[in-house]
Amino acid sequence: MAFKDFVPDKLRFIILLLTAIVFQFSNSIYLTNLNEVVGGKALTVEDVKLIASASFIGMTMIFPILFRIKFRFMSRTILLTSSMVIIVGNLICLYSDNVLVLLVTSLFVGMFRMIGTFECLSSIQLVITPKRDFTVFFSVVYLIVLGSIQLSGLLNAEISTLYSWKYMYVLIISLQLLVMAVLWFLLRPIRLMKKLPLYQIDWLGMALWTLLLLTLNFIFEYGKRLDWFDSMYIRLATVASIFLLVCAVQRMIGLRRPFILPAIFKYKNLLRSLLLLAVLQIFLSTSSVIMNAYTGGVLHYDTFHNTSLNWAVFVGVLLGAAFAFYWVSIYRGPYKTIFFIGFLCFVLFHFILFFTFQPDISKMDLWLPYVLKGFGYVALYISIALYAAEGIPFPHFFGSLTILGFVRTALGGTMANSLCSNVLQFLQKRNLIVLSxxxxxxxxxxxxxxxxxxxxxxxxxxxxxxxxxxxxxxxxGNVNMQAMLLSWKEIFGGITLFGVLFLLGILFMHYANPSFRQLPQFSSIWNYMWKKGYRRK
Known part of the structure; x- marks a missing residue:
């Protein structure tokens, strides 16, 4: 990193680490205070969730060209531009209530949020792991990312309670301005490596995959509200998604240098990782759909007290990251064990809450399940990402992260939440009729x-x-509450049984032990991109 000479090395590390955390705290829509945002902008819940999904899609789709951006622009330019885009994006999201404008803005905010985070973390990787060990680097990265998500929610709830949901935007803009001021004075406008031009990038392929993910998110987000295929909009979106998928796949197969290389799909570890992430999204969907309804609708927690449960998740994230670091980096234990422990945490989460659902429980009764959730959450994210990388050469690595992001953040969560929400609606109607x-x-x-x-x-x-x-x-009201509690118990009980069967499946599957794998040097990556993949011919 091109810091000025008078900046000590330890201070450089602290500045870049804090800058990465600021980027992770930044977003376009802050879902912690969802109801306030919906009311303040006169939008529907589906509108706001789709806008938030666009940010995750942007973060996912930028992965394959992160190194191209790093080798094309100076670090100072990348970080200052990322901060500026996020500031402008937050200003637009603060004052605009046009869904299309917010959707596009959120997409670009997500992209530059990931660009800024990657530039910071890639610049301090040798401080994090002098041996450039994959397992160490991923353990630290996921601790920063997932820990920041929990702390961001807590900070957002505190600000919304004391002031207004709009002041979160004010805080983020202020922090980004501070970041720009610090980096402007402490970084030198110099290039540490030869410039690599941004040619021979499949921009059209990137656009096709992005539009496909946005369309699918629209279908699964609005399907329940618009009554699925009884709506003309859902039917048109379905036809459009099929057309976009065909175009994207055809371009991926027929183009010499597509945005996503078809060779990525030949790796068995990646396909298994996609299955593990899909199951993980099913486990996580109950927290998004049911637990928020339970704590808000039955226990009558406000946003502040509901979000305070993030402290339990944060404790679990710390413990899970420490365990994952020890298991894959120091002990080099088999992936099967950490997969089993991670999913066991989610099975216990649902098992405990199955017997906990009552109208008058204490908040402390929810701490243990939420700690287990945070533990399994981070342990599985770290181990699945590392397992997917086993046997994949580095040129295909970021493409594989993009594919994993399809299930992990861009689409899998929306699909799982939609499935859980529709099953809950069916069970609640049935139980309401039976009890009535x-x-x-x-x-x-x-x-x-x-x-x-x-x-x-x-x-x-x-x-x-x-x-x-x-x-x-x-x-x-009493009958409706009993119908909800009964429906939630049925879902949690069903997922518990499914989880037990899945744990048995993990025991009978073969998984390799984590291997020592080095992050390649930047010079090696640059040479590959110039000589092998992107030189003019």
């Missing part, structure tokens, strides 16, 4: 609830008609 059949004055529970609310309403001076309405509403 038992509601009459012969049933002692319903009779008690109805008469208790009726007498209380009359004693407060309400008319008989108002008292009957209040009692009926209370009875319906």
């Amino acid at each position: 059949q038992e509601i009459d004055f012969v049933n002692p529970t319903s009779n008690y609830v109805y008469n208790n609310v009726l007498n209380s309403s009359i004693s407060t001076g309400q008319t008989m008609e108002q008292a009957h309405i209040a009692a009926t509403q209370a009875l319906y």
Whole structure:
């Protein structure tokens, strides 16, 4: 990194590490205060989630050209430009309520967020691991990324509670301005390696894959709201996604240097990793769909107290990252064991909550499940990424990360959440019908609830008609809550059983031990890109 000579080495490391954390805290839409954003911008929940998904898609699609950008521009230019784009993006997202504008802005904010983070972390990799060990570097990177996600949510909730959801944008813009000021004065505008031009990049292929992911996210995000294929928009989006997929695959196969190389799909470890990530997204979907509804709708936690559970997840992330680092970097234990332990944490998460779902539990009762979730979350992300990289040459590595990102962040989460949400809707309707059949004055529970609310309403001076309405509403609310709790238990119980079967499958699968693999030197990567992949012919 082209720091000025008077900057000490330790200070350089601290500056770049803090800058990477600032980039990870930055986003286009902050989902912690989803309801406030929806109300403030007069958008639907699906609109805001799709905009947030665009940011993850941008982060995923920029992977294959990260080194091309690093070798084309100076570090000072990359970081200052990334900060500037994020500042402009946050200003647009703060004041605009146009979905298309927010969608495009979020896409570019995600791209430059990843570009800035990569530039920082790649510049301090020799400090993190002087031996350039893959396992050490990935353990630290995922700790920074996943830990920042939890801390960002906590900070967002604190600011929203004390001030307004808009002040998170103000904070991020201020931090990015501070980053720009520090880097402007401490970095030199020099190039440490020969410039590698940005030619022979499949920009059209990148656009096709990006549009495909955005279209699929639209289908799965809005499907439930628009009643799936009864909606003309869903049918048109489905046809468009098929067309985009055909065009993207045809270009990938027929082009000499496509955006995603078809040779990437021949690696068995990558295909197994995609399956593991898909199952992981199913486990994670219950937290997004059910736990937020439970803590907010049944336990009546506000945004601040709901997000405070992130502290438990953060503790789990720290423990999981430490365990993963020890297992894959020091002990060099088999992947099978860490996969089993990681998914076991999620099975226990669902098993414990299956017996915990009640209308009046303490917040401390949720700490252990959330710690287990954070532990398994980071341990599996680290181990699956390392397992996917086993046997893949470095020229194909970033393409494989893009494919993993399709399932991990760009599309897999939306699909899993959509599946969980639709299954929950079906079970809740069915259970509501079943429980409603038992509601009459012969049933002692319903009779008690109805008469208790009726007498209380009359004693407060309400008319008989108002008292009957209040009692009926209370009875319906009680039945609806029981139907929700029963549906959640069915889903958590089903996922627990599925998890047990999946754990048995992991035990019968063969996985290699982690190997010592070095991150290649920048000069080697530059020479490969110039001599093998991207020189003019």
